[in-house]
Amino acid sequence: MSETNAAVSSVMPTYSRFPISITKGEGSYVWDENGKQYLDYTAGIATCNLGHAPASVKGAVKEQLDTLWHCSNLYHIPIQEQLANLLTANTFADQVFFANSGAEANEAAIKLARSYAQKVKATSAYEVVTFSQSFHGRTLATLAATGQEKIQKHFAPLAKGFRYLPYNDNQALEELIGPNTCGVLLELVQGEGGVIPADPAWVKEVERLCKEHDVLLMLDEVQTGVGRTGTLYAYEQYGVQPDVMTTAKGLGSGIPIGAMLATEKAAAAFEAGSHGSTFGGNPVAAAAGKATLDVIAHTEFLAEVQEIADYFREELQTLVTQSSAFTDVRGKGLLLGLGTSGKAIELVHQARELGLLVLVAGEHVLRILPPLNTSKAEIEFCLETLKQITIV
Numbered sequence: 001m002s003e004t005n006a007a008v009s010s011v012m013p014t015y016s017r018f019p020i021s022i023t024k025g026e027g028s029y030v031w032d033e034n035g036k037q038y039l040d041y042t043a044g045i046a047t048c049n050l051g052h053a054p055a056s057v058k059g060a061v062k063e064q065l066d067t068l069w070h071c072s073n074l075y076h077i078p079i080q081e082q083l084a085n086l087l088t089a090n091t092f093a094d095q096v097f098f099a100n101s102g103a104e105a106n107e108a109a110i111k112l113a114r115s116y117a118q119k120v121k122a123t124s125a126y127e128v129v130t131f132s133q134s135f136h137g138r139t140l141a142t143l144a145a146t147g148q149e150k151i152q153k154h155f156a157p158l159a160k161g162f163r164y165l166p167y168n169d170n171q172a173l174e175e176l177i178g179p180n181t182c183g184v185l186l187e188l189v190q191g192e193g194g195v196i197p198a199d200p201a202w203v204k205e206v207e208r209l210c211k212e213h214d215v216l217l218m219l220d221e222v223q224t225g226v227g228r229t230g231t232l233y234a235y236e237q238y239g240v241q242p243d244v245m246t247t248a249k250g251l252g253s254g255i256p257i258g259a260m261l262a263t264e265k266a267a268a269a270f271e272a273g274s275h276g277s278t279f280g281g282n283p284v285a286a287a288a289g290k291a292t293l294d295v296i297a298h299t300e301f302l303a304e305v306q307e308i309a310d311y312f313r314e315e316l317q318t319l320v321t322q323s324s325a326f327t328d329v330r331g332k333g334l335l336l337g338l339g340t341s342g343k344a345i346e347l348v349h350q351a352r353e354l355g356l357l358v359l360v361a362g363e364h365v366l367r368i369l370p371p372l373n374t375s376k377a378e379i380e381f382c383l384e385t386l387k388q389i390t391i392v
């Protein structure tokens with residue numbers, strides 16, 4: 001019996017793990033304990049955006065390990081300041097709060113929205129509006145923010161202060177802002193919820209209503225961020241100006257980091273003591289974040305992502321016409337989904353046997369998240385593998 005067999009594992013079974021153990025990763029590939037190679041088109045769930053162990057990030061992390069591993073946020077940390085400067089220089093934001101994960105970044109955003117309403121606007125508003133099929137994390141506040149019952153089941157009582165509306169629904173926007181609303185939290189592509197992009201006109205209307213009522217527009221770009229959709233952040237493609245945005249996953253290329261970005265106006269709601277995190281913006285994580293953005297936050301790099309994404313999407317469209325397993329292509333940039341005519345998880349298992357790792361997003365969607373620097377040859381392998389898998 002393998003040491004990592006679920007029957008003998010001491011790790012809590014909070015994930016239904018696939019029956020392989022990954023022991024090595026390099027570029028677009030990972031290897032299991034038996035030496036079998038897989039093309040990793042999960043990228044650690046939109047995290048290893050430059051592939052596994054990218055040289056420049058590895059170099060920056062190693063250098064940081066030789067200099068300073070950890071330092072309390074009671075002191076200024078130059079590498080953290082540099083990452084914050086890079087984030088603000090490349091986005092709408094003026095200030096950054098560092099956390100360690102997407103859920104924590106969203107927690108910070110929820111707190112900021114309440115504090116903005118209560119401290120800056122001197123109201124008693126507390127409610128954050130989110131959307132059906134959204135995903136914002138697994139902490140008690142972010143699972144309450146998440147518009148999916150299966151995520152909330154057995155965790156009653158849910159944290160108060162969240163209201164849910166249908167996604168991409170113009171009529172429902174009449175109810176967007178209520179007397180207690182302090183913020184609207186939104187994914188521009190619902191990743192976990194089925195790879196569903198937001199309708200641009202609908203997002204514009206959400207923005208207009210938020211501005212009209214001085215309610216914070218908060219974008220959860222944890223999955224869509226750091227080049228995943230072909231621009232550094234997806235909001236650039238929607239022509240909207242959020243007040244707050246969260247980012248994590250791809251920011252550290254696999255080293256844990258999260259961040260909540262805000263305009264100066266929204267950030268005024270936080271002062272010394274409002275929020276904190278021992279590890280938030282840790283020097284090693286910040287070094288990984290800076291080295292990641294040093295590669296991704298460039299027009300030329302992002303143009304290449306868009307080009308390869310367009311190519312891949314066209315090829316997937318052709319696949320849909322050729323294979324009865326797939327019904328449609330969806331998503332943005334390299335956050336791609338294939339609708340499936342049967343259970344997507346069955347196809348994931350078949351693909352893995354053939355050396356390709358992909359994910360599901362709901363019962364009938366296969367989610368494909370290549371590293372942003374993937375090659376046409378790798379895409380070819382993916383397409384050939386997808387052609388071979390069938391609904392049984």
Ligand SMILES: Cc1ncc(COP(=O)(O)O)c(C=O)c1O
Nearest residue numbers: 101102103135136137191222223
């Ligand atoms: C849109 C979105 N928000 C938040 C999260 C939670 O991030 P983390 O798992 O880093 O807490 C995720 C994770 O999948 C996500 O996709």
